Amino acid sequence: MPGPTAHPLRPVTADEVAAFERDGVVHLPAILPAVWIDHLVDPVEAAIADPVVTTDMTALQAAVSGIPLDPDKTGRFLSGVDHWLHDPAFASFATTSPLPAIAGALLDAERIHLYEDSVLVKEPGTAEATTLHQDLGYFHLTGDRICTTWVPLDPVDFKTGAVAYLRGSHRSGLVHRPNWFVSDEPLPGSEGVPIPEVTDDDPRLVRYTVQPGDVVVHHAATLHCAGPNRSSSTRRRAVSVRYCGDGVHHLVRAGAPTKAHHPPHGDVRSGDPVVDHPGCPVVWERTIGSTR
Numbered sequence: 046m047p048g049p050t051a052h053p054l055r056p057v058t059a060d061e062v063a064a065f066e067r068d069g070v071v072h073l074p075a076i077l078p079a080v081w082i083d084h085l086v087d088p089v090e091a092a093i094a095d096p097v098v099t100t101d102m103t104a105l106q107a108a109v110s111g112i113p114l115d116p117d118k119t120g121r122f123l124s125g126v127d128h129w130l131h132d133p134a135f136a137s138f139a140t141t142s143p144l145p146a147i148a149g150a151l152l153d154a155e156r157i158h159l160y161e162d163s164v165l166v167k168e169p170g171t172a173e174a175t176t177l178h179q180d181l182g183y184f185h186l187t188g189d190r191i192c193t194t195w196v197p198l199d200p201v202d203f204k205t206g207a208v209a210y211l212r213g214s215h216r217s218g219l220v221h222r223p224n225w226f227v228s229d230e231p232l233p234g235s236e237g238v239p240i241p242e243v244t245d246d247d248p249r250l251v252r253y254t255v256q257p258g259d260v261v262v263h264h265a266a267t268l269h270c271a272g273p274n275r276s277s278s279t280r281r282r283a284v285s286v287r288y289c290g291d292g293v294h295h296l297v298r299a300g301a302p303t304k305a306h307h308p309p310h311g312d313v314r315s316g317d318p319v320v321d322h323p324g325c326p327v328v329w330e331r332t333i334g335s336t337r
């Protein structure tokens with residue numbers, strides 16, 4: 046399915062690149078054409094209506110914590126991964142929207158590969174926070190040029206579940222142990238350094254009030270979390286697309302959710318450089334798509 050346009054509404058500025066390098070996160074206001082938000086609405090609705098495609102994270106949180114799900118709970122946190130592999134609308138968003146060029150500019154990359162996409166919907170009244178975590182521990186990758194682009198489909202603020210980022214944490218050199226995303230319990234069999242204790246009032250935490258058309262991009266090593274959706278009427282729908290650039294290698298991480306192109310099913314092994322591959326295709330090259 047061809048997408049609307051690969052051109053962002055404006056270039057990524059030098060100040061935004063510097064902020065991303067310094068803080069490990071940057072808010073890019075008004076950069077994504079509205080047609081792309083419209084493009085995502087129906088596919089996101091279809092994804093969250095299908096329990097094979099998305100996980101009910103509210104139910105998962107109850108299962109992991111051992112506290113039975115409250116039947117009066119209204120809001121649900123629904124999350125899925127790798128939609129692009131089976132849904133052409135997600136594939137065109139991840140591969141032909143302005144996002145790959147935005148990632149290329151921020152990562153100062155010669156080429157950009159698609160790694161993964163995620164649907165992240167917190168319906169009004171969702172009690173579950175997204176636990177502090179670092180994407181790198183989930184990604185079967187090692188290297189510096191790896192990022193997540195977070196694309197809101199609704200206005201999002203502190204009340205409705207804005208993501209909070211620990212500025213500068215991408216420079217720690219640490220790979221943190223992945224957790225259940227709605228519980229700080231580590232994934233069984235996974236490896237990595239424990240997630241540090243960070244209080245809500247830590248001055249390094251930054252949250253952005255965002256609008257559809259904005260994109261927030263964080264480095265894969267940046268620690269981040271998100272609040273519940275305390276609104277009784279406003280949805281918090283978001284799609285994340287995760288990219289990597291040149292200089293990145295595959296590293297199959299024990300205990301992290303598996304990818305089909307890694308053993309035992311696939312041919313990609315730890316230590317292999319990331320090259321064009323159906324599981325991690327090239328989606329942008331500087332010579333043909335540069336925004337600066």
Ligand SMILES: O=C(O)CCC(=O)C(=O)O
Nearest residue numbers: 165175193195271283285
């Ligand atoms: O949307 C959320 O609640 C969390 C987002 C996140 O952790 C991510 O996209 O990496």
